[in-house]
Amino acid sequence: MNAPQNPKAGLGALLTSDNCALILIDHQPFQFAGLRSHDTQTIINNVVGLAKAAKLFGVPTLLTTVIEERGGYLLPQLQAVFPEQKPINRTFINTWEDARVVEWVKKTGKKKIVMAALWTEICLAFPVIHALGEGYEVYIVTDASGGVSVEAHEVAIQRMIQAGAVPLTWTVFASELQRDWARTATVPGIAKLLVEHMGNVGTSFTWEQQLLATPPEK
16 A cells, blocks of 8 residues: 655655746835844845746746835835736735735646745745645745744744745755756856855856866966
């Protein structure tokens, strides 16, 4: 008798460009003003890198804000990744209670939903727990999200994991989609992400490229 399959293990548990969708929630000035679990620049760097990775691999991506007329418009660097998309502006704190968001997810046909948000303990935890309860597999990008304190961020992650969410970081998301360096079409885009958003990894990669481009001395 075969053991029941664990949906969180095996090749099928990994993200691909065809099996997931991304929702980016409330990366706005008001939320950044209250961010204390990470430095602001780190979250900006990571969420923009995350969005660029999703665009590179063609992952359906939804931008959403909450009462932007008071909390401010979406981070400009993030909006610039999807300039044609007007974020869904909500009144619901819990994104999953907004019917427009749920309808968008249903139209994608994806059951694996990746989310990142400010703040982790509220704007990420609420929709994650809600979506899990409706049968979706939810992945949380912990380093593209942040809370009002280190404790708030970490406790929220524990809460979501207990509910069934899978944590990952933004570079894992990009690497999981690439998966094989033989997929050469996206390698230049991945290299660009390394340089623009991966700090000393990108610096080392640039240095290596410069060495390769330098003709050997005779």
